[in-house]
Amino acid sequence: MSDTAPSTKTYPPSPEMAANAHVDAAAYEAMYEASIADPESFWRKEAGRIDWMKPFTQVKDINYALGQVSINWFADGTLNVSENCVDRHLATRGDQTAIIWEPDSPDEDALHISYSDLHVAVSKMANVLKDLGVGKGDRVIIYMPMIPEAAYAMLACTRIGAIHSIVFAGFSPDALAARVNGCDAKLVITADQAPRGGKATPLKSNADQALLHCSDKVKCLVVKRTGGQTTWIEGRDYDYNALAADASADCPPEEMNAEDPLFILYTSGSTGQPKGVVHTTGGYIVYAAMTHQITFDYHDGDIFWCTADVGWVTGHSYIVYGPLANGATTLMFEGVPTYPDASRFWQVCEKHKVNQFYTAPTAIRALMGQGNEYVETCDLSDLRILGTVGEPINPEAWNWYNQVVGKGRCPIVDTWWQTETGGHLMTPLPGAHAMKPGSAMKPFFGIRPVILEPTTGEVVEGNDVEGVLCIADSWPGQMRTVWGDHERFEKTYFSDYKGYYFTGDGCKRDADGDYWITGRVDDVINVSGHRMGTAEVESALVAHARVAEAAVVGYPHDIKGQGIYCYVTLMSGEEPTEELRKELRNWVRTEIGPIASPDLIQWAPGLPKTRSGKIMRRILRKIAEDDFGALGDTSTLADPSVVEDLIENRMNKG
Numbered sequence: 273m274s275d276t277a278p279s280t281k282t283y284p285p286s287p288e289m290a291a292n293a294h295v296d297a298a299a300y301e302a303m304y305e306a307s308i309a310d311p312e313s314f315w316r317k318e319a320g321r322i323d324w325m326k327p328f329t330q331v332k333d334i335n336y337a338l339g340q341v342s343i344n345w346f347a348d349g350t351l352n353v354s355e356n357c358v359d360r361h362l363a364t365r366g367d368q369t370a371i372i373w374e375p376d377s378p379d380e381d382a383l384h385i386s387y388s389d390l391h392v393a394v395s396k397m398a399n400v401l402k403d404l405g406v407g408k409g410d411r412v413i414i415y416m417p418m419i420p421e422a423a424y425a426m427l428a429c430t431r432i433g434a435i436h437s438i439v440f441a442g443f444s445p446d447a448l449a450a451r452v453n454g455c456d457a458k459l460v461i462t463a464d465q466a467p468r469g470g471k472a473t474p475l476k477s478n479a480d481q482a483l484l485h486c487s488d489k490v491k492c493l494v495v496k497r498t499g500g501q502t503t504w505i506e507g508r509d510y511d512y513n514a515l516a517a518d519a520s521a522d523c524p525p526e527e528m529n530a531e532d533p534l535f536i537l538y539t540s541g542s543t544g545q546p547k548g549v550v551h552t553t554g555g556y557i558v559y560a561a562m563t564h565q566i567t568f569d570y571h572d573g574d575i576f577w578c579t580a581d582v583g584w585v586t587g588h589s590y591i592v593y594g595p596l597a598n599g600a601t602t603l604m605f606e607g608v609p610t611y612p613d614a615s616r617f618w619q620v621c622e623k624h625k626v627n628q629f630y631t632a633p634t635a636i637r638a639l640m641g642q643g644n645e646y647v648e649t650c651d652l653s654d655l656r657i658l659g660t661v662g663e664p665i666n667p668e669a670w671n672w673y674n675q676v677v678g679k680g681r682c683p684i685v686d687t688w689w690q691t692e693t694g695g696h697l698m699t700p701l702p703g704a705h706a707m708k709p710g711s712a713m714k715p716f717f718g719i720r721p722v723i724l725e726p727t728t729g730e731v732v733e734g735n736d737v738e739g740v741l742c743i744a745d746s747w748p749g750q751m752r753t754v755w756g757d758h759e760r761f762e763k764t765y766f767s768d769y770k771g772y773y774f775t776g777d778g779c780k781r782d783a784d785g786d787y788w789i790t791g792r793v794d795d796v797i798n799v800s801g802h803r804m805g806t807a808e809v810e811s812a813l814v815a816h817a818r819v820a821e822a823a824v825v826g827y828p829h830d831i832k833g834q835g836i837y838c839y840v841t842l843m844s845g846e847e848p849t850e851e852l853r854k855e856l857r858n859w860v861r862t863e864i865g866p867i868a869s870p871d872l873i874q875w876a877p878g879l880p881k882t883r884s885g886k887i888m889r890r891i892l893r894k895i896a897e898d899d900f901g902a903l904g905d906t907s908t909l910a911d912p913s914v915v916e917d918l919i920e921n922r923m924n925k926g
């Protein structure tokens with residue numbers, strides 16, 4: 273039994289919200305039941321949101337059996353995603369704004385890009401890609417600032433059937449090179465510089481460094497953002513602005529099979545290097561469009577703002593694909609929440625009359641700490657729905673978001689999902705559910721959450737229970753494979769608990785039957801809403817010549833949710849100095865990127881290991897969490913005195 277309180281204070285939807293929402297409480301119950309009782313009919317109908325070139329006859333064909341895992345949705349249908357996100361809106365809303373672009377600096381003008389503008393820009397970029405030799409099935413890396421050309425690039429790839437893989441602009445040249453090589457990309461699309469928070473990241477020169485480690489066949493298409501000087505390699509580098517100016521605006525969309533890959537997105541797991549999550553065409557776009565409309569209760573004419581970066585899955589599904597498939601107006605923001613000051617988000621909401629606002633708990637916590645006046649000086653009366661994603665939200669942040677930002681009248685959708693799931697799997701719906709601060713509440717349509725006892729794998733029935741979270745059956749937005757490594761896909765998600773998709777998250781079902789995500793149960797940590805494998809940071813640390821061994825765990829951090837805590841054993845004879853600590857921190861930043869910067873580095877003369885040499889991470893986690901009372905059984909340690917030393921020299925959280 274868990275310690276889950278039956279329920280905290282609940283926040284039911286207002287009668288107006290319930291009356292006007294796409295889905296109210298009764299509709300949720302009926303639709304959910306229908307989606308579980310007869311998924312084939314349910315999804316056959318929902319797939320009608322999308323225009324098909326050739327209609328599908330088969331809805332789903334799923335096998336979760338180890339050794340034979342295969343996931344197919346709408347498999348004999350054909351379609352094109354860019355056609356669905358752009359062309360089909362031209363007749364009815366060609367002049368409507370598709371993308372509002374808000375630059376890093378409020379002194380620069382915002383852009384309003386209509387669906388007709390988008391059609392021209394995407395078609396031109398698609399022709400540029402073709403001229404550079406990119407075709408159906410080829411991989412293209414996108415390493416870009418948050419500028420409209422990033423969305424054009426994504427849509428241009430889908431238009432010609434190329435598979436994009438976006439690398440977040442905060443990743444280092446090494447991380448970029450690993451991804452270019454990992455998917456054997458033909459082209460890297462980048463920009464000269466990426467302005468963020470008043471500083472410019474030299475993207476092109478990062479790409480130059482990365483490409484030194486890649487095949488010399490890889491080309492580089494460079495978008496002009498700041499005009500900042502870049503080096504240029506004739507025959508490898510191409511000027512997007514010059515090529516697009518001359519390109520034809522006519523590029524018929526390629527007919528794609530529903531199960532053709534749409535994109536690859538690298539994400540961290542508990543072991544090894546990041547894996548390339550593969551999403552395919554038909555199921556993904558149906559699921560992204562549906563969740564965008566229902567979860568955010570999006571209505572025609574609403575201004576939707578998701579503050580994520582297109583480098584993460586949230587940006588894929590809820591800045592670009594979901595909103596544009598629905599003919600929405602989506603806001604794309606280049607900057608950060610605190611530049612020029614902590615009112616930036618709220619000023620953008622006021623300026624563009626944002627109706628739905630979707631961000632991460634880490635941003636909410638950071639802004640909450642700056643004081644209410646930054647919010648209160650802005651007119652937020654157009655806000656109707658608030659959303660959060662990426663990590664569990666603590667009740668204090670939830671209450672601040674609800675009261676100070678939403679003025680107690682905007683439902684908060686706490687959306688739980690993953691890179692692997694393509695779209696929301698659990699969330700309250702704004703017109704249907706009485707929200708509880710911190711609870712992901714209810715499964716989305718077609719989703720069958722199952723809580724399992726972690727060691728036996730037995731299904732835990734009933735309410736007021738806790739365990740690991742799995743999903744029975746499939747949904748259209750599910751990932752299909754790991755790029756180039758289907759075995760890793762099966763092993764990661766289908767081998768621990770037979771017959772289920774294993775999420776890697778822990779979960780409680782409270783006395784009312786509502787779901788609460790408790791965090792990762794594996795060695796994945798969540799730093800400022802960015803997902804990171806502790807193994808990646810460890811392998812970066814041990815690549816340093818003076819490091820013998822390293823173990824990395826997460827610890828609770830007030831703003832970031834989790835911070836990165838590293839235990840480092842130096843090579844014998846090396847001096848543990850402050851300078852070396854700084855050097856290691858910088859080292860990890862260069863190996864992976866600034867998002868992986870260690871928060872705390874503790875010198876560890878030894879690491880707690882079992883007699884068979886396995887590092888006991890459970891103990892390291894407890895020490896980092898400052899929870900010494902709960903160290904548990906240490907009797908299997910080869911040398912228990914190691915633990916005493918680690919406790920004694922624990923780094924202060926600061």
Ligand code: WTA
Binds near residue numbers: 586686712777802803
């Ligand atoms: C965590 C981000 C609690 C979870 C879309 C998951 C959450 C991981 C929530 C996926 C939420 C995401 N409440 N935890 N609302 N949303 N998570 O792949 O641990 O970057 O497994 O996808 O973030 O992170 P990813």
